[in-house]
Amino acid sequence: xxxxxxxxxxxxxxxxxxxxxxxxxxxxxxxxxxxxxxxxxxxxxxxxxxxxxxxxxxxxxxxxxxxxxxxxxxxxxxxxxxxxxxxxxxxxxxxxxxxxxxxxxxxxxxxxxxxxxxxxxxx
Amino acid sequence: xxxxxxxxxxxxxxxxxxxxxxxxxxxxxxxxxxxxxxxxxxxxxxxxxxxxxxxxxxxxxxxxxxxxxxxxxxxxxxxxxxxxxxxxxxxxxxxxxxxxxxxxxxxxxxxxxxxxxxxxxxxxxxxxxxxxxxxxxxxxxxxxxxxxxxxxxxxxxxxxxxxxxxxxxxxxxxxxxxxxxxxxxxxxx
Numbered sequence: 001x002x003x004x005x006x007x008x009x010x011x012x013x014x015x016x017x018x019x020x021x022x023x024x025x026x027x028x029x030x031x032x033x034x035x036x037x038x039x040x041x042x043x044x045x046x047x048x049x050x051x052x053x054x055x056x057x058x059x060x061x062x063x064x065x066x067x068x069x070x071x072x073x074x075x076x077x078x079x080x081x082x083x084x085x086x087x088x089x090x091x092x093x094x095x096x097x098x099x100x101x102x103x104x105x106x107x108x109x110x111x112x113x114x115x116x117x118x119x120x121x122x123x
Numbered sequence: 124x125x126x127x128x129x130x131x132x133x134x135x136x137x138x139x140x141x142x143x144x145x146x147x148x149x150x151x152x153x154x155x156x157x158x159x160x161x162x163x164x165x166x167x168x169x170x171x172x173x174x175x176x177x178x179x180x181x182x183x184x185x186x187x188x189x190x191x192x193x194x195x196x197x198x199x200x201x202x203x204x205x206x207x208x209x210x211x212x213x214x215x216x217x218x219x220x221x222x223x224x225x226x227x228x229x230x231x232x233x234x235x236x237x238x239x240x241x242x243x244x245x246x247x248x249x250x251x252x253x254x255x256x257x258x259x260x261x262x263x264x265x266x267x268x269x270x271x272x273x274x275x276x277x278x279x280x281x282x283x284x285x286x287x288x289x290x291x292x293x294x295x296x297x298x299x300x301x302x303x304x305x306x307x308x309x310x311x312x
Contacts, residue, residue, distance in 0.1 A: 030186040031187060050187075053190050057186050
């Protein structure tokens with residue numbers, strides 16, 4: 001991937017952070033490589049990329065096993081944070097970290113906009 | 124440095140001339156059901172097991188399977204760097220790894236290393252008869268994308284440990300997708 005492409009994706013991630021409650025985000029390939037990230041300092045972005053791709057991949061195979069199609073998104077809710085993983089085209093995922101009590105309505109809307117842009121860039 | 128180079132050249136010659144015959148260094152304790160090399164327990168198993176690993180991880184995690192296999196390779200690369208490379212040559216330098224790499228990995232059956240280089244911000248390793256590609260090819264037939272995820276993870280960590288730099292390794296040619304060899308490209312991050 002070219003540096004300008006990464007810069008454009010980083011800009012999209014930067015815009016996402018302006019949405020209330022979103023603390024970090026990353027674009028990862030479906031096979032777990034980091035494309036770009038806007039993450040909190042202590043997070044190992046490379047490892048996080050592999051983990052979230054695995055989580056999403058497992059959700060997809062589970063849905064496929066019960067013949068329920070592909071998941072639209074994977075949301076993991078914890079005591080202090082939420083992880084939201086959404087497909088950004090056939091090759092990538094957008095993974096977003098949000099504070100646990102963040103209402104999802106606006107967040108999912110903004111994530112949807114971002115995934116469409118990222119998907120186009122990575123076509 | 125001179126001593127390390129001398130030692131490295133001796134190891135290289137030993138490996139290339141077949142002086143280090145794996146059959147001779149294998150300690151077989153049949154009564155205990157145990158085999159070892161220099162006291163470390165070994166397990167003799169089919170290389171096709173790697174294809175089973177690929178298939179099983181893919182069954183559970185789908186497209187994310189390479190992430191897990193790369194992580195496994197990376198942990199093995201880290202262990203081998205400490206337990207083998209550093210154990211043999213405590214003051215190891217990258218030049219020594221480049222010198223010995225083909226002989227060592229051919230000896231342990233990974234395949235024939237036909238090129239290994241690392242200059243400035245780039246590098247590459249090329250294997251022929253790569254065990255991981257062959258296992259996948261034999262078990263699942265020709266694949267559309269490179270398959271040597273274990274080796275990719277292994278090389279990334281091995282060369283990062285020895286150089287103290289972070290390398291992004293990608294497999295750009297793979298025997299499992301019909302290429303003539305497996306080629307791993309290195310880029311400094």
